[in-house]
Amino acid sequence: MAKKIVIIEGHPDPAGGHLCGALADAYAEGAMEAGHAVRRIRIASLEFALLRSQADFQHGEVPDSLKPASEAVLAADHIVFIFPLWLGTMPALVKGFLEQIFRPGIAFAYGHGGFPKKLLAGKSARLVVTMGMPAFLYRWYFGAHALRGMERNILNFVGIKPVRETLLGNVEGVDESVRKGWIQAMRELGGRAD
Secondary structure (H helix, E strand, O other): OOOEEEEEEOOOOOOOOOHHHHHHHHHHHHHHHOOOEEEEEEHHHOOOOOOOOHHHHHHOOOOHHHHHHHHHHHHOOEEEEEEEOEOOEOOHHHHHHHHHHOOEOOOEEOOHHHOOEEOOOOOEEEEEEEOOOOHHHHHHOOOOHHHHHHHHHHHHHHOOOOEEEEEEOOOOOOOHHHHHHHHHHHHHHHHHOO
């Protein structure tokens, strides 16, 4: 069955030419070849302010520059996040983007007893994270804490699950054949909308 997929490329460098972009391209190609509908969002190309108050988060509007992205996420069946690991977690621009579009009334609703209503239930996600360190080290020694936080504290909080992950480590130290393997793997995941 064809799915509506949103690929959110979270590398903060607007110049492009990064592995994250190549991975997003491959996933999109595989998904479109399989008949899935694909929307792309490059966070680095968007202009938006960071939230600075609880009042703005709870009662403010999604900025006009992010309304198409918010609408795409709401319409999606599957969301793919692709970003580099910076200081052990997602780049600040990715977190700022999520804070803007996952507002109360859009992604969740405050409920009784402190338990929110999950307004994005029924959607799945894949996290694709590139990093300089070996991926097994990030998982084993650091416990992949940023991924756990994004999965449990952000995505599951708004109802998105299952959340699958792909960690690509030592990205500066691998040869071209390994990179080509990663690109092919992304193309295959796109074809399966996984």
